[in-house]
Structure formats: C-alpha cells, structure tokens
Amino acid sequence: MKLKLLAFGIAKDILHDRTIEYDLRSGTTIAMLRDALCADYPEFRRLTSISFAVNDEYVSETHVLQDGDEVVLIPPVSGG
Amino acid sequence: MPAHPYFYHTQRNVVDQIDIKLTPEALDLTAVVRKVESEAAGGTCVFVGTVRGSTKGKPVVRLEFEAYAPLALSEMRKIAEALMQRLPLIRIAIHHRIGSLQIGEIPVIIAVAAAHRKAAFEACEYCIDTLKETVPIWKKEIFTDGEVWVSAHP
Numbered sequence: 001m002k003l004k005l006l007a008f009g010i011a012k013d014i015l016h017d018r019t020i021e022y023d024l025r026s027g028t029t030i031a032m033l034r035d036a037l038c039a040d041y042p043e044f045r046r047l048t049s050i051s052f053a054v055n056d057e058y059v060s061e062t063h064v065l066q067d068g069d070e071v072v073l074i075p076p077v078s079g080g
Numbered sequence: 081m082p083a084h085p086y087f088y089h090t091q092r093n094v095v096d097q098i099d100i101k102l103t104p105e106a107l108d109l110t111a112v113v114r115k116v117e118s119e120a121a122g123g124t125c126v127f128v129g130t131v132r133g134s135t136k137g138k139p140v141v142r143l144e145f146e147a148y149a150p151l152a153l154s155e156m157r158k159i160a161e162a163l164m165q166r167l168p169l170i171r172i173a174i175h176h177r178i179g180s181l182q183i184g185e186i187p188v189i190i191a192v193a194a195a196h197r198k199a200a201f202e203a204c205e206y207c208i209d210t211l212k213e214t215v216p217i218w219k220k221e222i223f224t225d226g227e228v229w230v231s232a233h234p
Binding site for chain 2: 006008009010013046047048053056057058072074075076077078079080
C-alpha cells in the first residue's frame, strides 16, 4: 500500500523533502513505519522522539495504516 | 444547563469563548486582550513569548517557526477547551506566529480572562506549558555559524 509522508522541522531536513511516498505491505502499523524510516534514514534514530499524525490526529504506535493514508512526521515540537 | 440523571459531568459549550490563531503576521497584543474582554472578568492573565538574543551564551540571528497548521490549530483549541471545562474561566485566546522572527519579536500571546485571578493565572501557565509539549510547531535557531532545530536531539 502507498503512504504519503509529510515532514516538518528536522524531519524535512532528514528526508530532503517536504513529502515522500512510502510503499509498505498492508497491515503496517505506525511502529513498523517508524522502523522502516529509521532503517532507511538512520538520522531519525538520533532524534529525542518522533510522533505521527493521520487525518489530523496524533496516532499511537499500534495504529494500523491504510492505503492512501497521509502520515505526518512530527519530530520534537518546540512552539511557544 | 439542564441536568440529566445519567450525566454527572455536563460539558459547557465553549466554542464562542475560545479564540485560536496561527499567522505569519505580527501579533497584536491589544487585539488578543480584546478577544477575551468581558464585563464578567475580574482579571486577565497574559503571557507574551519573546525571541531571546542568545541561547546558552551564543548570539542568535533570528528564529524561524513552522507549523503543521491543521493539527496545531486543533491542539491549541484542545488545550483551551480542556481549561474551559476544568477551571472557572470566561475566555481564552491563543495566538501563535510562524515564519521568520527577529530578536525581541513575539511568537506567542496567550490571554485568559476569569472572574477571579487565581484561575486565570493557573490557566495561563498551563496553556503555555502544554502548548510547548503538544502543539506541532517547530522553531529553528539561526546562528552566524549554523542552524539548529530546538530540542530535536537529546
């Protein structure tokens, strides 16, 4: 299934792009996506944290992704 | 509000009491305070964030803020809504700026009005503390010799 990843902050720097596509098998969870990202881009391992959002809501590690989902990569936030 | 025997905690409708803004334009302190004005208010607590000139002794050239807007707006709204339900508040405004900010400029203004000051103080502090933890906004410090995304690495 195809996922569109939208990256912010340092995540965008790591991916060298605001958006990238990921092709993963169906049933992939957020935890599995995180592992794939860390394997493909080891710099993600160095971050204090990385969270994810789907459909404009934060999602947990166990959230199961669907084909066509837009997943937002949320590195440590620093607003305010 | 009508009491129902099955609901022990009734949610207030607080849509009109909350003003959330995310903008690249300079924030207007007077405008934010006006957003929470009410003749029921005995006190208004305001937090104004400002861009510091240095970090750990190293001079900062400017800050750059970016946001994932849909989630930033909803998370700021969530913070305000939770406070409106939990504390005796009248109105809350949270305005955050994005883009390039110079030293001394204002990235965030929070205003909370309440009948009595204790709740306003508590809400204002909780608001900025929680915003810094949950709202998808990121700041990058620009130095003369490089750039750093704040808090990205341990």
